[in-house]
Amino acid sequence: MHYLGLTWDHPRGYNALAAAAARLDVNRDRFTLAWQKQPLEGFEAHPIADLCARYDLVVLDHPHVGEAVASKCLQPLESLFSAVEIASLEADTIGPCLSSYKYEGQHWALPLDAATQVMAYRADLVGGEAPVTWDEVVALSERAPVALSVAGPHAALSFQSIATSFGEPPANRDPELFVSEATGLAVLDVMARLASRSPSSVWALNPIGILGHMAQSRDVALCPLIYGYVNYASPTQSGAAPISFSNAPRKVAGGRPGSTLGGTGIGISTRCKPSPELLNHLRWLLSEGAQSVFIPSHDGQPSRRSSWHNAAVNERWNRFYEHTAETLEKAYVRPRFNGAIAFQTRCSQLIRDGLAERRSHRAVLGDIQDAYGASFRAAAA
CATH class of the missing domain: 3.40.190.10 (Periplasmic binding protein-like II)
Structure with a gap:
């Protein structure tokens, strides 16, 4: 099975996703995934429903959630992941990076990238x-x-x-x-x-x-x-x-x-028929190993709290994470x-x-x- 994703054209938004997809083996993993990219401003210019009609996975910012729910173009995480998984993800994610995607009682994106x-x-x-x-x-x-x-x-x-x-x-x-x-x-x-x-x-x-x-x-x-x-x-x-x-x-x-709050999450469009293998790939992107090693090594900005306080990650990036973590923990969530x-x-x-x-x-x-x-x-x- 082949899936198509859309993200933004900066190393922080693209490199880690593309590198992770390149590691997939169709014989082993039973699916392939290709990521396309557009300028960050493109997500403001194109209706989220239009993007979801063309892509299986869409990297989005949380203010788009209300529009996405109104147009019924994203699948809620609750329909794909267990309540225990979502609660664990909430506990492990820094600041409001997951809760910002909760709207009308359900979550609509996985918190891939944290920024404020x-x-x-x-x-x-x-x-x-x-x-x-x-x-x-x-x-x-x-x-x-x-x-x-x-x-x-x-x-x-x-x-x-x-x-x-x-x-x-x-x-x-x-x-x-x-x-x-x-x-x-x-x-x-x-x-x-x-x-x-x-x-x-x-x-x-x-x-x-x-x-x-x-x-x-x-x-x-x-x-x-x-x-x-x-x-x-x-x-x-x-x-x-x-x-x-x-x-x-x-x-x-x-x-x-x-x-x-800024940052991005991965939304799963209603056109997508996610296989168990694709969902496991998404789980891996949010795992401790990926968030503290793979994503920072590929120009990404992790969303996992422990990664922001990881000594090796901070040493590599001039203490960026520990010097700004308090701001992210207390970030304001915009109207959605x-x-x-x-x-x-x-x-x-x-x-x-x-x-x-x-x-x-x-x-x-x-x-x-x-x-x-x-x-x-x-x-x-």
């Missing part, structure tokens, strides 16, 4: 310890180039992370209200102060682009919120400087590091209702335009609240 927004900086340019609080980040921006990650969905994601660090994870207290006025205005004030000094060279770049730029240039010393890519912690390309990673900023020292992705796109555009045009924070926040309310009501209708 963390702080990235060039130690040689910062000139000391990385800042801990948002006040320290703003102060640093007055003497060193500090960049915001705001391209694509990242303006909205950074907004949510800062709000979380300020004690109000969006849409949590009242699902019909994105964020209170006091918190929203405070978040936009921080973003505006940083945006006014953020290097224009990275304004339009996604996290991969920003990290690549930081490794090769000296005009960005720190990015306070950016999705962590372990590959940049110990670069192999000539001339690239290592990037240090630490926990996301907090409102006050000792407070919650504000961060919005059907339409959440469209709202995220709109919210980002509103924030970017507001920062660029220096619109009043109150006007920008009002537009965000209106866009969120319209999306939430449409999903509930």
Whole structure:
């Protein structure tokens, strides 16, 4: 039997999956698996139902879950794995990386890859310890180039992370209200102060682009919120400087590091007829051995908690995992209702335009609240 999977075209998203599939022997394993890839932004542009109609396995981000459930294009894990297996996986997975795929009482993807927004900086340019609080980040921006990650969905994601660090994870207290006025205005004030000094060279770049730029240039010393890519912690390309990673900023020292969960999971489409051998292959990808040895050795970023605290893994990757694990454990899970992705796109555009045009924070926040309310009501209708 032959299966077809879709993932994203970065070494972190593709190499380990492709290498694992290449180890399969059709005579021994009774199936083959081929992974295709597309740009990360492609998952935002194409409806999940369209991808699931063409692939057996789809690597997805948790905000797509509501849309997937509404279109009935994924199989719940509960129909393929035992309750004991799922409970064990929940206990072994770091942070909310499995629970983020639980929606309407069932899980819809296996947590392959763990990531969240963390702080990235060039130690040689910062000139000391990385800042801990948002006040320290703003102060640093007055003497060193500090960049915001705001391209694509990242303006909205950074907004949510800062709000979380300020004690109000969006849409949590009242699902019909994105964020209170006091918190929203405070978040936009921080973003505006940083945006006014953020290097224009990275304004339009996604996290991969920003990290690549930081490794090769000296005009960005720190990015306070950016999705962590372990590959940049110990670069192999000539001339690239290592990037240090630490926990996301907090409102006050000792407070919650504000961060919005990313990472990816493997969804099994309704077109797929998974054999026992395929399910065992997926089990192996999430096993201790694969997560602590095979996946990190093939540029992947594991989702198993023990792998994030594995001494050998941390030694190889410049302590990336242990320096950011707290942020991942406490990461904020975004809204996942059907339409959440469209709202995220709109919210980002509103924030970017507001920062660029220096619109009043109150006007920008009002537009965000209106866009969120319209999306939430449409999903509930």
